[in-house]
Amino acid sequence: MLTKKMEKELNKQINAEFYSSYLYLSMVTYFDSIGLPGFSAWMKAQTQEEIAHGMKIFDHVSERGGRVLLDAIEKPAFKWKSPLDAFKAALDHERLITSKINRLVDIARKEKDHATDNFLQWFISEQVEEETNVGDINDKLKLIGNDKSALFMLDQEMGKRIFTPPADKQ
Numbered sequence: 001m002l003t004k005k006m007e008k009e010l011n012k013q014i015n016a017e018f019y020s021s022y023l024y025l026s027m028v029t030y031f032d033s034i035g036l037p038g039f040s041a042w043m044k045a046q047t048q049e050e051i052a053h054g055m056k057i058f059d060h061v062s063e064r065g066g067r068v069l070l071d072a073i074e075k076p077a078f079k080w081k082s083p084l085d086a087f088k089a090a091l092d093h094e095r096l097i098t099s100k101i102n103r104l105v106d107i108a109r110k111e112k113d114h115a116t117d118n119f120l121q122w123f124i125s126e127q128v129e130e131e132t133n134v135g136d137i138n139d140k141l142k143l144i145g146n147d148k149s150a151l152f153m154l155d156q157e158m159g160k161r162i163f164t165p166p167a168d169k170q
Protein backbone atom coordinates (compact mmCIF):
# COMPACT_ATOMS: atom_id res chain seq x y z
CA MET A 1 0.00 0.00 0.00
CA LEU A 2 1.32 3.44 -0.93
CA THR A 3 1.34 6.21 1.63
CA LYS A 4 -0.58 9.36 0.61
CA LYS A 5 2.70 11.24 0.26
CA MET A 6 4.19 8.55 -2.01
CA GLU A 7 1.01 8.39 -4.09
CA LYS A 8 1.03 12.17 -4.57
CA GLU A 9 4.70 12.25 -5.58
CA LEU A 10 4.34 9.32 -8.01
CA ASN A 11 1.35 11.08 -9.57
CA LYS A 12 3.55 14.15 -10.11
CA GLN A 13 6.13 11.95 -11.83
CA ILE A 14 3.49 10.45 -14.14
CA ASN A 15 2.71 14.02 -15.18
CA ALA A 16 6.44 14.80 -15.64
CA GLU A 17 6.88 11.75 -17.89
CA PHE A 18 3.85 12.66 -20.01
CA TYR A 19 5.13 16.23 -20.20
CA SER A 20 8.47 14.81 -21.43
CA SER A 21 6.56 12.97 -24.14
CA TYR A 22 4.79 16.21 -25.09
CA LEU A 23 8.05 18.18 -25.17
CA TYR A 24 9.70 15.63 -27.45
CA LEU A 25 6.61 15.47 -29.65
CA SER A 26 6.98 19.22 -30.03
CA MET A 27 10.58 18.61 -31.10
CA VAL A 28 9.28 16.08 -33.68
CA THR A 29 7.37 18.90 -35.38
CA TYR A 30 10.37 21.25 -35.07
CA PHE A 31 12.70 18.78 -36.81
CA ASP A 32 10.07 18.12 -39.48
CA SER A 33 9.80 21.87 -40.06
CA ILE A 34 13.55 22.23 -40.71
CA GLY A 35 13.81 19.19 -43.01
CA LEU A 36 15.51 16.68 -40.70
CA PRO A 37 13.36 13.50 -40.90
CA GLY A 38 15.92 11.35 -39.08
CA PHE A 39 16.00 13.66 -36.05
CA SER A 40 12.23 13.77 -36.16
CA ALA A 41 12.00 9.93 -36.18
CA TRP A 42 14.47 9.75 -33.28
CA MET A 43 12.34 12.17 -31.25
CA LYS A 44 9.19 10.23 -32.13
CA ALA A 45 10.76 7.10 -30.62
CA GLN A 46 11.73 9.19 -27.57
CA THR A 47 8.12 10.37 -27.29
CA GLN A 48 6.92 6.75 -27.19
CA GLU A 49 9.56 5.90 -24.61
CA GLU A 50 8.31 8.68 -22.31
CA ILE A 51 4.72 7.46 -22.59
CA ALA A 52 6.00 4.00 -21.62
CA HIS A 53 7.78 5.54 -18.59
CA GLY A 54 4.58 7.29 -17.53
CA MET A 55 2.56 4.09 -17.93
CA LYS A 56 5.10 2.09 -15.95
CA ILE A 57 4.55 4.41 -12.96
CA PHE A 58 0.80 4.47 -13.65
CA ASP A 59 0.73 0.65 -13.34
CA HIS A 60 2.87 0.71 -10.19
CA VAL A 61 0.51 3.17 -8.48
CA SER A 62 -2.48 0.98 -9.37
CA GLU A 63 -0.78 -2.26 -8.35
CA ARG A 64 0.20 -0.80 -4.98
CA GLY A 65 -3.38 0.18 -4.18
CA GLY A 66 -3.04 3.88 -5.06
CA ARG A 67 -5.16 6.09 -7.28
CA VAL A 68 -3.82 7.77 -10.39
CA LEU A 69 -4.99 11.36 -10.73
CA LEU A 70 -4.23 12.84 -14.12
CA ASP A 71 -3.32 16.51 -14.02
CA ALA A 72 -3.03 19.07 -16.85
CA ILE A 73 0.08 18.78 -18.98
CA GLU A 74 2.05 22.00 -19.35
CA LYS A 75 2.39 23.47 -22.83
CA PRO A 76 5.87 22.68 -24.20
CA ALA A 77 8.18 25.03 -26.12
CA PHE A 78 7.70 24.72 -29.87
CA LYS A 79 10.73 26.32 -31.45
CA TRP A 80 14.46 26.19 -31.01
CA LYS A 81 17.33 28.10 -32.64
CA SER A 82 19.07 25.01 -34.05
CA PRO A 83 19.23 21.20 -33.68
CA LEU A 84 21.94 21.75 -31.05
CA ASP A 85 19.71 24.19 -29.16
CA ALA A 86 16.91 21.56 -29.12
CA PHE A 87 19.25 18.81 -27.92
CA LYS A 88 20.69 21.09 -25.23
CA ALA A 89 17.11 21.61 -24.03
CA ALA A 90 16.54 17.83 -24.14
CA LEU A 91 19.68 17.22 -22.06
CA ASP A 92 18.68 19.86 -19.50
CA HIS A 93 15.26 18.23 -19.33
CA GLU A 94 16.68 14.72 -18.80
CA ARG A 95 18.88 16.06 -15.99
CA LEU A 96 15.80 17.56 -14.39
CA ILE A 97 13.99 14.21 -14.67
CA THR A 98 16.97 12.46 -13.09
CA SER A 99 16.80 14.83 -10.12
CA LYS A 100 13.07 14.10 -9.78
CA ILE A 101 13.69 10.33 -9.79
CA ASN A 102 16.46 10.71 -7.20
CA ARG A 103 14.11 12.73 -5.03
CA LEU A 104 11.42 10.05 -5.36
CA VAL A 105 13.90 7.42 -4.12
CA ASP A 106 14.68 9.65 -1.13
CA ILE A 107 10.95 9.92 -0.38
CA ALA A 108 10.39 6.14 -0.79
CA ARG A 109 13.17 5.52 1.75
CA LYS A 110 11.79 8.08 4.15
CA GLU A 111 8.34 6.50 3.85
CA LYS A 112 9.92 3.02 4.29
CA ASP A 113 8.30 1.99 0.99
CA HIS A 114 10.79 -0.70 -0.09
CA ALA A 115 8.64 -1.88 -3.02
CA THR A 116 8.61 1.61 -4.55
CA ASP A 117 12.32 2.06 -3.81
CA ASN A 118 13.01 -1.20 -5.67
CA PHE A 119 10.66 -0.22 -8.51
CA LEU A 120 12.44 3.14 -8.94
CA GLN A 121 15.86 1.53 -9.34
CA TRP A 122 14.89 0.69 -12.95
CA PHE A 123 14.39 4.44 -13.52
CA ILE A 124 17.75 5.25 -11.94
CA SER A 125 19.48 3.06 -14.57
CA GLU A 126 17.21 4.32 -17.32
CA GLN A 127 18.14 7.94 -16.56
CA VAL A 128 21.86 7.12 -16.89
CA GLU A 129 21.07 5.76 -20.36
CA GLU A 130 18.83 8.71 -21.25
CA GLU A 131 21.44 11.30 -20.29
CA THR A 132 24.19 9.38 -22.13
CA ASN A 133 22.20 9.05 -25.36
CA VAL A 134 21.10 12.68 -25.44
CA GLY A 135 24.56 13.84 -24.31
CA ASP A 136 26.26 11.89 -27.14
CA ILE A 137 24.06 13.56 -29.74
CA ASN A 138 24.85 16.96 -28.19
CA ASP A 139 28.57 16.18 -28.57
CA LYS A 140 28.13 15.15 -32.20
CA LEU A 141 26.17 18.31 -33.00
CA LYS A 142 28.87 20.45 -31.40
CA LEU A 143 31.51 18.75 -33.57
CA ILE A 144 29.39 19.16 -36.70
CA GLY A 145 28.97 22.92 -36.21
CA ASN A 146 27.86 24.42 -39.54
CA ASP A 147 28.85 21.42 -41.68
CA LYS A 148 25.61 20.67 -43.57
CA SER A 149 26.77 17.39 -45.12
CA ALA A 150 27.82 16.04 -41.70
CA LEU A 151 24.40 17.06 -40.34
CA PHE A 152 22.74 15.21 -43.25
CA MET A 153 24.74 12.07 -42.41
CA LEU A 154 23.86 12.30 -38.72
CA ASP A 155 20.20 12.73 -39.70
CA GLN A 156 20.37 9.46 -41.65
CA GLU A 157 21.96 7.69 -38.67
CA MET A 158 19.34 9.09 -36.27
CA GLY A 159 16.55 7.83 -38.52
CA LYS A 160 17.56 4.23 -37.83
CA ARG A 161 16.42 4.38 -34.21
CA ILE A 162 13.59 1.98 -33.40
CA PHE A 163 11.48 2.29 -30.28
CA THR A 164 11.94 -0.65 -27.90
CA PRO A 165 9.27 -0.97 -25.20
CA PRO A 166 10.85 -0.93 -21.70
CA ALA A 167 9.58 -4.45 -20.95
CA ASP A 168 11.70 -5.78 -23.82
CA LYS A 169 14.87 -4.11 -22.52
CA GLN A 170 17.43 -6.04 -20.53
Ligand code: FEO
Pocket residue numbers: 017020049050053094097130
Ligand atom coordinates in the same frame (compact mmCIF):
# COMPACT_ATOMS: atom_id res chain seq x y z
FE1 FEO B 1 11.40 9.39 -18.79
FE2 FEO B 1 13.54 10.65 -20.57
O1 FEO B 1 12.95 10.25 -18.87
